Each structure stands twice: as structure tokens, then as C-alpha cells.
Amino acid sequence: MAAKAVIRFAVLLAAAMTIAAAPGFTQTNDPSLNQPRTDCVNGKDAAGADCAKDGGGASGNGAAQAGAVFLPALIVDLFPNPAEAPPPLPTPNPRNDQAGGTTPSEPTPPGGPIISPTDLITTEPPRAVTGEFVPDEVLVTVDGDANAVQQIAASFGLQVRSQRQSRLLGSTLVRFGIPDGRPVGVVLAQLAADGRTQRREPNHVYSLQQAAGIVNYAFDHITLDAKQANGENVRVAVIDTGIDDTNPALAGVIADQFDAMPGVPIEKRDHGTSIDGLIAGVGPLEGMAPGAKIYHARAFEGGKSTMDVILAALDWAADQNVRIINMSFVGPKNDLLGVACRNARGLGIVLVAAAGNNGPKAPYGYPAAFDGVIAVTATDAKDQLMPQANRGAYVFISAPGVEMVAPSGAGTDVVTGTSFAAAIVSGAIANLIHAAPDRSADDIEKALAATARDLGPKGRDNDFGYGLLDTKAAEAAKN
Template identity: 80%
Template sequence: MAAKAVVLHAAMLAATFVGAPAVAQTNDPNLSQKQIDCLSRRTAAGADCEDGAKNGGGQSGAGNAVGGAVFLPSLIVDLFPNPPARPTPAPTQPAPPKSPTSSAAPAPPPSGPITPPTGLNLAAPPRAVSGEFVPDEVLVTVAGDAGAVQRIATTLGLQVRSQRQSRLLGTTLVRYGIPDGRPVGVVLAQLAADGRTQRREPNHIYSLQQAAGIVNYAFERIALDSKQASGENVRIAVIDTGIDDANPALKGVIAGQFDAMPNVPIKKRDHGTSVDGLIAGVGVLEGMAPGAKIYHARAFEGGKSSMDVILSALDWAAEQDVRIINMSFVGPKNDLLGTACRNARALGMVLVAAAGNNGPKAPYGYPAAFDGVIAVTATDAKDGLMPQANRGAYVFISAPGVEMVAPSGTGSDVVTGTSFAAAIVSGAIANLIHAAPDRSADEIEKALAATAKDLGPKGRDNDFGYGLLDIKAAAAAKE
């Protein structure tokens, strides 16, 4: 019954977030129809406007609210898929593998009617925005104080919805609202022409990686003795859904909690509870690293979150002085997330992420595909690859993640997905740190790559990465 419930829930979520495609729009009365078409049809590939007009152009990645949209008050508005402007051609060669190595209160909007700016010289063509994103928001890092933030808003006809100093980005992060329906790609281009802005990104939407879901076989498969397993006092951050902290498997495990979306009611606690339990659960459903201290950031509801919320959770995690950050979610490439991950790694944190459950032909999943992040795919009890797992040169290592028993918001459940394989790896790494606290993130990554059990084609491959995690061999690699 539990497995059927998981399948039903997944189907309901999928139905919820299906939306009709929408076309770009602009309210600027000074733009001709041809200019509007140009703004909508340029792509990141660098096609010029004339060619785009002759060939019919592509569909803009921006969109409007459509029927069936889901509303998460004060945070995520009108979530729906936004198709890329044009299909991205597959690279002629595979990408090189990675080397083993509380928001402030929103400022009030400008008084009086908001007039979209005119006569701006665009420094770059509108971004070909891909992946799901909040359709009326952008994220911007700004050099300057609150006054500069508001002046940018006034100049470009935007609203300051939140702003805060980000530790991992090292600057002020502002969430601007677009009140007049301009496409996100157009606003990003207009912001690029303003020298007061540093980085400009869509507020991308990310999804937890749980597939439809028999005693936990992970200990045996990764060569970890369950009687000797320990992550005692190792601090681990988990960014996920809310959790059932009354679940017996999490008794004494949660050292701290942070709610990055306090205005959104918690409805589901299953995914986060399962991830925490697989990492450091106690009792009957013992995790990989009993004794570890989990710092849990709630950043997802209904399986979804936004870039702004995730960055807030990452900043909180960095402030807890954790050694490991588990990110069992996937979304589009976003430069702000990449910068945060790079800086977290520079601070000595080991970053572990789900490779994704979107199938062999899916695009790369982020944050897993960022350099310095350990991308984990899922295998079953016989070391076979989970069929719906993402593939690619970014996949770093394999770990059990198919049909495992884990604690959940309703007691326990059978779970499947790269989310849970990532949790197994995070717990295993906690064992390495417990045994040798001075081991650096680079040393741990190299040890995992050098000692993994080769699966599939000889050597590293796009399906299994370096192979199946072998924690016993990795622990010995330092000796």
C-alpha cells in the first residue's frame, strides 16, 4: 500500500505542474512589433534578429500565468514548465568529467504608476531561459546599499520583493518582481545594461528527486559494517522538505532546523524524513552514520522550491559550520547556485547531490553537474542502474537507491531515487570524516573515485561514474 501511495502522490504532483506553453509579451509602447519579435526570438546561441525573423524564430522561455497554475503564497507564483526557445543540439563530444577534487522585509514598491523603461541599449540579447522558473521574478546581485537596490527598481520598473546579504555569494542578493508582464529574458537583458548589477538569473524552480517506490541493503553493497558505522558528531546539512522530527528514527538526530519558506504551510514531510533517516537514523531503521548531527533546512513543498529559497537554505547551512551538505534535488543550471556551491567547497564543505531521475536523455541536472559537487546516481540490490536515472559525464559515483526501506512522515516507506542514493553517500562520507577529521573535501573526493567498484564499461562512464561506492576501500586509501 505504501508503494502505491508514493506512485499516486507522484502522479498527482506531475498533473499539478503541467501547464500550457505561453508566448512572450511586453507592455513597452515604444517597441515596434518587429522589435518585440526580435526580443522574443533571440537565443543564447547568438542567432541575430534578422535570421530569427526569417526563420520564424523560436518560442520565448518567458511566459504568463495560465490556468491550472499552483500558488504558494508569498513565495512561488504560477509554477509551470517553460520550454526553451529552441532545442539545444547535443554536443559533438561528451563534456569532460569533473576532476576528483531570513529574507529582509520587502521594500515598498515605487509610488504611483510604474512605467517600463524605454530607450535602453541592451548589453546582450535576451537570455534563452530554460527550465521552470518563477515567471515574474529575477534574482540579482547588487553592488551597493539598500538605496542602490531601490534605485535599480525605480529605473527599470521593478519591485523589491526581498533583499539580504548572502554569505556564500559575498554580496547583496535581491529578488525583484516584474509587475508589468515583461518576459524574464527581456528584464535580464535590461539589467545587464545596468552597471550597478553584478549577476542576473531567473528564479529557477528545482524538484526533489524521488521516484516511485527490501531491508536496507546499502551497508553490504558499499562495504560498510553496520555494527561499526559511525558519524558521531559530524555535522551534516540537509536541504529538503519539512520532516517528522517525532519519528523514532530521528530521535536525537536533528541538531538544528531552519524554515526557508515560513509563509508556506508544511503539508508533506516524507522526503526529508527519509533522507535524514538514511543518513543518520537510529533504532530499527538505522542510517549510514549513526551519531551524526543533522542540520535540516526546509526549502521544499509539494516537491518544488525556488532558487531564492534554496540559496537562503545554503547560507544558513554554511553558518552552521557543517562538513557535508546533502542536496537531493535537481533543476536548471543557475550561476548563483554555482557560485554558492563553489564558495561552500572553498570553505571545506563536501557537497553531495542527486544526479536526477529524468531518464537517459535528460539534460544535466544541477547542482550535481557543477564542478566540486559529488553527483550520485542510484543502483539496485544487484548493482544494476536505476532505469530512470540521468546519464552524463558529470555523474561521479553510484550508490544504492532503489527500493530501500526508510523512515517517512507516516512511519516508514519503500523509497527509490537518486535522492536516496545521495543520502547514502552523505552518510558514508560522514564515516570517513569521523575516522579522520582532518581529511579535506579534495582528499575525500579523490579517495571515492580511486576506490569505487567499476560497473558497466571499463573505467569511468556516463552511467555509473567511477562506479559503486566502496567505503571500506576509501577509508583505507588514506593509510
């Protein structure tokens, strides 16, 4: 009888272990899972179609995540791990543990087990991640201190690569590394199970908007008298590449500098030097707002940056009490960037961004497409639209940006792109603020829209926005 009881117990135990090992239907830990396969975990693709129609939404060839961008030289050493991280503490259990009777809102008992990433379930479907992004990182705002951050990392099998308090986001921003190859969209969905994670986003990649590379015709076309142009003491932040601050055009122009990626050597200085020069340059290559003070944040190398680096630059700019922030770059929509822009605008800062150089059929470019950001497209000496410019309802205003002479790291250059059109608008706005320091960001935006010279179909359109910037008319416009 005792032998039979032992056999029955062994059979029941094996059955129980088999049931416990069965994964939830939304689980996946396939390191080769690309985005279409992620979308099809629950049998439907991003559009809701049956994945069986195309073989399950993926080729099954182990391709890397769609849109993922590997930037080892840019990413690896930006924020090295702390030398001695505190040991993991007991953490909330992000799964329904039927055996223990706990729920996601109940803490694991002290000394309880740390969960393996393969044992996690999601409270929402895996996210479809669009645009370029760092393939082994996510950005998360956390409600809690450093101990909470370490607990989350331990619970979800992640690495803490950087963390800091963000002024514009109003919480702790953490850059988590994914060491085991899980797709970003899956990790974002898994993290949603922990109530301490407020916002969860990919670490998107953004690109500077320079399309090429004759006299600077911008003054005449935006009705700004070069002899009367003045941005004296108006603080303008520029988030861009490093600069050549020995260029004569920038003499006395740079009030302060910040390096948001100190672990990456500076190799390119042209783009940032041109942007600063077009805004406030001095000498033969005088900018739109001579006398303006530039607060320059280096956040790009090789024309690329990531969301966490850009957010650090934005926080620094906000701390400098600037009136204008120029963002001559474009990337995918990212909720963290949207919150930062909204809060910067709430501080009274005028935000100016390049609409993008990716062509008429390109998706909206961000940050330009966020509400409260002035999206600038580029026109040439004949007031024709730059062919490579993005189109869309978010385009706000046009400004010269095709084949203009500007200072660069090599001295001077002929530049083209919505990047440089954005700089022209930032310089023009500095003139408006100098003339009326109490003018609000809302009033400036309304004045630009009301006084722009219509170039396309009557009224605002997707190509030119409200039309060509008219600085003189905008300055005269009343509240």
C-alpha cells in the same frame, strides 16, 4: 510671417517627437512574448538560424513564457514587501539619452525623471532562459546598499520582493518582481546595463528526486559494517522538505532546524524524513552514520522550491559549520547556485547531490553537475542502474537507491531515487570524516573515485561514474 514661423516650428516639433518615440531594435514590451520570440528579437533564434524560416520563431498566439512555472501558493507570501519602502532616489540612467548628453555611466541629475520600462534598451541580447522558472521574478546580486536596490527597482520598473546579504555569494541578493509582464530574458538583458548588478539570473525551480513509493541492502553493497558504522558528532546539513521529527528513527538526530519558506504551511514531510533517516537514523532503521548531527533546512513543499529559497538554506547551512551538505534535488543550471556551491566547497564543505531521475536523455541536473559537487546515481540490489537515472559525464559515483526501506512522515516507506542514493553517500562520507576528522573535501573526493568498484565500461563512464561506492576501501585510502 509670424504665422508661418509657428507652423514651421509645429512641424519640426512633431517630427522630433516621432523620431524620439521610435524604439531601439532590441526593445520589446510584449507581455505575451514567449522564449522563441524573445530569441528572435534580433532576427535570429538561439541557434543563429533565420527566424523567417518558422514564421519568426513563435506562433504569435500569446502563449506564456516557455518553461515558466506558476507556483502562487509557494511564491506569493514567502518574502512580502516591506511595509514602508524608502522613496526612489536619483539613479544612473540605463540608456544613452542623446537629448541630455548622458551615458550609462553618468548619473541622472538630482530630481531627474525615472525611466519607464518601455523606454529601456538592452546592452546585450535578450537571454534564452532554459528550465523551469518563476515567470515574473529575477534574482540579482547588487553592489550597493538598500538605497541602491531601490534605485535599480525604480529605474527598471521592478518590485523589491526580498533582499538579504548572502554569505556564500558575498553580496546582496535581491529578488525583483516584474509587474508589467516583460519576459524574464528581456529583463535580465536590461539589468545588464546597470553596473551595480553583478549577477542576473532567473529564479529557477528545482524538484526533489524521488522516483517511487527489501530490507536496506545498502550497508553490504557499499562495504560498510552496520555494527561499526559511526558518524558521531559529524555535522551534516540536509536541504529538503519539512520532517517528522517525532519519528523514532530521528530521536536525538536533529541538532537544529531552519525554515527557508516560513510563509508556506508544511504539508509533506516524507522526503526529508527519509533522507535524514538514511544518513543518521537510529533504532531498527539505522542510518549509514549513526551519531551524526543533522542540521535540517526546510526548502521544499509539494516537491518544489525556487532558487532564492535554496540559496537562503545554503547560507544557513554554511553558518552551522557543517562538514557535509546533502542536496537531493535537481533543476536547471543557475550561475548563482554555481557560485554558492563553489564558495561552500572553498570553506571545506563536502557537497553531495542527486544526479537526477529524469532519464537517459535528460539534460545535466544541477547542482550535481557543478564542479566540486559529488553527483550520485542510484543502483538496485543487483547493482544495476536505476532506469530513470540521468546520464552524463558529470555522474561521479553510484550508490544503492532503489526500493530501500526508510523512515517517512507516515512511519516507514519503500523509497527509490537518486535522492536516497545521495543520502547513502553523505552517510558514508560522515563515517570517513569521523575516522579522520582532518581529511579534506578534496582528499575524500579523490578517495571515493580511486576506490569505487567499476560497474560499467572500464574506467569512469556516463552511467555509473567511477562505479559503486566502497566505503571500507575509501577509508583505507591514503592522501
